[in-house]
Amino acid sequence: AQKVTQAQTEISVVEKEDVTLDCVYETRDTTYYLFWYKQPPSGELVFLIRRNSFDEQNEISGRYSWNFQKSTSSFNFTITASQVVDSAVYFCALSEARPAGRRALTFGSGTRLQVQP
Amino acid sequence: DTEVTQTPKHLVMGMTNKKSLKCEQHMGHRAMYWYKQKAKKPPELMFVYSYEKLSINESVPSRFSPECPNSSLLNLHLHALQPEDSALYLCASSLHLRADYEQYFGPGTRLTVT
Numbered sequence A: 001a002q003k004v005t006q007a008q009t010e011i012s013v014v015e016k017e018d019v020t021l022d023c024v025y026e027t028r029d030t031t032y033y034l035f036w037y038k039q040p041p042s043g044e045l046v047f048l049i050r051r052n053s054f055d056e057q058n059e060i061s062g063r064y065s066w067n068f069q070k071s072t073s074s075f076n077f078t079i080t081a082s083q084v085v086d087s088a089v090y091f092c093a094l095s096e097a098r099p100a101g102r103r104a105l106t107f108g109s110g111t112r113l114q115v116q117p
Numbered sequence B: 001d002t003e004v005t006q007t008p009k010h011l012v013m014g015m016t017n018k019k020s021l022k023c024e025q026h027m028g029h030r031a032m033y034w035y036k037q038k039a040k041k042p043p044e045l046m047f048v049y050s051y052e053k054l055s056i057n058e059s060v061p062s063r064f065s066p067e068c069p070n071s072s073l074l075n076l077h078l079h080a081l082q083p084e085d086s087a088l089y090l091c092a093s094s095l096h097l098r099a100d101y102e103q104y105f106g107p108g109t110r111l112t113v114t
Helices: none
Strands: A003-005 A010-014 A018-022 A025-028 A032-039 A046-052 A057-060 A064-069 A075-079 A086-098 A112-116 B004-007 B009-014 B019-026 B031-037 B044-050 B054-058 B064-070 B071-080 B087-095 B108-113
Touching: A010 A018, A018 A112, A025 A075, A025 B071, A032 A064, A032 A075, A046 A057, A064 B087, A075 A086, A086 B071, B004 B087, B009 B031, B019 B031, B031 B071, B044 B064, B044 B071, B071 B087
Parallel strands: A010 A112, B009 B108
Antiparallel strands: A003 A025, A018 A075, A032 A046, A032 A086, A057 A064, A064 A075, A086 A112, B004 B019, B019 B071, B031 B044, B031 B087, B044 B054, B064 B071, B087 B108
């Protein structure tokens, strides 16, 4: 069965600090996909990134970067020079390619990030 | 345009009422989803439609009845709800029902059952 663990329930940082959100996953499938979503107070989940199990390249997008390590089943997310607008709940999620037709997202419990000015 | 719209934004209903939530997308996506999210919890999948046919029903009580009239529209009909059904109801869509396609979410409907 698939499972996503986000051990950090809440993180508080001061603006301009770097912060890393941890995500550990479990799956028996060899083909799977990992996602990060941001949920600001407005409620809408915003897609940030997708990573497939065959691509361990790290990715950087502006102040955001992601570190995918299959050896430790982790897909961590780092925000560099955090800003108040980064305050939100961040969800890591997993979907497996099989069984066919199922393909639902399994979410972690989320990490609430508060960036203080 | 990666927009999923949901109406209404807020809904208060009594336990004997019948109401409907509406979700719309014009991205040409063929998979649409309903999620329920309680405070400080992740979204929980309720239903998935693929090409306007119900593909997944996560054992949701029959007081929730989904409907997909066309590829752009998804409804959730509510009847005889309980106070514990109060939650944020999120709609999402993806290009296809495939594991590698990201889902795009609407802003949600905050439902309060009194």
